[in-house]
Amino acid sequence: SPVLPAGVPVILAAAAALLGTTTGYATPSDPAPKPVKAPAALKVPDGNKLTGVYGARGVQTYTCTDGAWKLLEPAATLSDRRGRTVALHSRGPVWVSTVDGSAVNAAAVASSPKTGTIPELLLQATATRGAGVFGGVSYIQRLNTSGGVAPAGACTGTDQVSVAYTATYAFYKPAK
Secondary structure, eight states: OOOOOTTHHHHHHHHHHHHOOOOOSOOTTOSSOOOOOOOGGGOOOTTEEEEEEEEEEEEEEEEEETTEEEEEEEEEEEEOTTSOEEEEEETTTEEEETTTOOEEEEEEEEEEEETTEEEEEEEEEEEEESSSTTTTOOEEEEEEEEEOOOOSSOOOTTOEEEEEEEEEEEEEEEOO
């Protein structure tokens, strides 16, 4: 099970309040989310089924490391198609359901670059918690990205900058 550092739930709640929401695509109770279009490089392996698709709005925060911008963490709110917050996304990366407390941690296994925005990704779950919307998630796709790119050029000291982004996150579980 993923372990969230002390204070992270408070930080996530504050981020949700600051970031607002965006229109999402499916609620945890929807029986069959609409399929999403993804590049071939980000295809989820056979034997997995789409269980949720949510719109995200947030920031990618970068920190200055040895004169170059390096990703520190994302902070985003995921919303269903009615605009209701259903999850918070943060460093890990981790997605935590605001509906049922379930969570999934993941690591990128494939990337598809897009000009002018952060790349689209295929992530594989490394841990899950709870039996809710994120319980048992096996793969996540980050699609339809916009924004979030690190500033161009060098940086100095310990500067940090947060860059707004939006994306669609598609969640998959093993087909039964």
